[in-house]
Amino acid sequence: MGECRGAGQTGGVSRSEKPTQQYPLEHRxxxxxxxFRRSLLRPEDSERSDRVTYIELFFDLIFVFxxxxxxxxxxxxxxxxxxLESIILVLALWWLWVYTTWVTxxxxxxxxxxxxxVIGLSLIGLVxxxxxxxxxxxxxxxxxxxxxxxxxGRTVFMVLxxxxxxxxxxxxxxxxxxxxSVASVFxxxxxxxxxxxxxxxxxxxLAIEYGSASLGFRIPGLKAPGIDDWxxxxxxxxxxxxxxxxxxxxxxxxxxxxxxxxxxxxxLGIFGLFLAFVNGVAMWWLYFDHGEQAGSKxxxxxxxPGRIARLAYTYVHAIIIAGIVLTSVAxxxxxxxPEDAMTLPVAVTIVGGPLFYLVGLLLFRWIVTRTVLASxxxxxxxxxxxxxxxxxxxxxxxxxxxSFILVTVAAWETVARVRAGTTDDDAG
Numbered sequence: 001m002g003e004c005r006g007a008g009q010t011g012g013v014s015r016s017e018k019p020t021q022q023y024p025l026e027h028r029x030x031x032x033x034x035x036f037r038r039s040l041l042r043p044e045d046s047e048r049s050d051r052v053t054y055i056e057l058f059f060d061l062i063f064v065f066x067x068x069x070x071x072x073x074x075x076x077x078x079x080x081x082x083x084l085e086s087i088i089l090v091l092a093l094w095w096l097w098v099y100t101t102w103v104t105x106x107x108x109x110x111x112x113x114x115x116x117x118v119i120g121l122s123l124i125g126l127v128x129x130x131x132x133x134x135x136x137x138x139x140x141x142x143x144x145x146x147x148x149x150x151x152x153g154r155t156v157f158m159v160l161x162x163x164x165x166x167x168x169x170x171x172x173x174x175x176x177x178x179x180x181s182v183a184s185v186f187x188x189x190x191x192x193x194x195x196x197x198x199x200x201x202x203x204x205x206l207a208i209e210y211g212s213a214s215l216g217f218r219i220p221g222l223k224a225p226g227i228d229d230w231x232x233x234x235x236x237x238x239x240x241x242x243x244x245x246x247x248x249x250x251x252x253x254x255x256x257x258x259x260x261x262x263x264x265x266x267x268l269g270i271f272g273l274f275l276a277f278v279n280g281v282a283m284w285w286l287y288f289d290h291g292e293q294a295g296s297k298x299x300x301x302x303x304x305p306g307r308i309a310r311l312a313y314t315y316v317h318a319i320i321i322a323g324i325v326l327t328s329v330a331x332x333x334x335x336x337x338p339e340d341a342m343t344l345p346v347a348v349t350i351v352g353g354p355l356f357y358l359v360g361l362l363l364f365r366w367i368v369t370r371t372v373l374a375s376x377x378x379x380x381x382x383x384x385x386x387x388x389x390x391x392x393x394x395x396x397x398x399x400x401x402x403s404f405i406l407v408t409v410a411a412w413e414t415v416a417r418v419r420a421g422t423t424d425d426d427a428g
């Protein structure tokens with residue numbers, strides 16, 4: 001496993017100290033001629049080694065719009081087919097963001113070439129965001145081309161940036177480029193085909209991308225370093241993921257806020273807006289009172305930061321983000337149809353959002369600390385009970401029940417922490 005580049009860590013292996021005999025330079029002369037002479041890697045043992053930069057936050061802003069469009073799509077397509085399509089879009093967006101986060105974890109955004117690339121990726125991300133809503137319609141090809149361009153373009157830049165300066169990581173990104181190239185065929189072909197073919201083709205593309213990462217980007221017959229050798233900045237990964245959670249929660253307020261101002265003011269509407277606010281606060285509290293610091297401390301102190309980053313932040317956080325997006329759709333349903341007869345899609349979104357979120361936090365907590373909080377299990381069980389009773393409830397009633405469950409779980413965690421003598425500074 002790689003060593004974590006965290007402030008205050010000792011005994012880490014810097015990139016300059018990594019053995020290179022496994023990856024002899026003479027076997028890569030053609031690549032060396034193309035690679036950047038100047039190192040673009042983050043400096044070791046400096047304040048910039050772990051810092052999240054403003055240009056990274058600029059890139060994240062694009063995803064506020066992307067998540068808003070995704071929520072809009074899911075709200076307009078509340079069916080099993082729409083749910084599957086939304087899952088594909090959630091996973092695709094998350095994968096774009098995760099890969100870019102890994103890149104800026106290694107490369108220094110303060111250096112002009114890296115900054116320029118991040119701005120270029122932001123522009124492509126804007127194109128992706130504008131085409132999400134009709135990605136399974138007329139904008140499918142635009143979405144697929146932009147997605148592939150961002151994935152491949154960013155990876156090619158990493159290959160060139162690492163060629164002369166980190167042989168182990170360079171070898172891994174060559175394999176990543178190969179896997180993404182294979183997946184890109186399915187993205188483009190799927191976009192050119194009718195919807196009946198597009199959906200399975202894009203599922204295959206995502207399976208290739210996620211599956212190759214879970215296998216360490218192994219390629220039969222080639223011996224090269226895997227993801228376990230990645231030298232990552234644990235504090236940077238943890239902070240970037242936490243900031244994206246805030247962005248997702250903020251997006252939920254945008255969706256609900258726009259829905260509220262588009263309708264006439266009423267008592268039920270005000271109560272629905274209040275419930276949406278309560279959901280956002282509870283989700284924020286659940287993540288940042290306990291989970292965020294637990295993850296940050298764990299990955300900073302771990303001798304296997306690559307494993308934690310891959311499982312807890314790459315995969316499990318996708319479940320957490322999906323829960324937030326689904327909750328934003330549920331909040332809009334409650335706001336616009338508070339007393340309508342309950343339908344299965346509405347019940348699934350109202351219960352499913354908090355359920356996904358708590359399950360994601362359960363898995364996250366287990367991976368980073370090997371502990372399980374009873375409050376999470378009780379919350380999941382209560383949500384399941386609320387789901388079974390949804391047929392006799394209105395959307396507003398079910399929404400109030402799930403909000404109460406989230407607040408109860410959040411309060412339970414905090415009370416348990418305070419009784420255990422954990423201070424605010426040591427929370428998590």
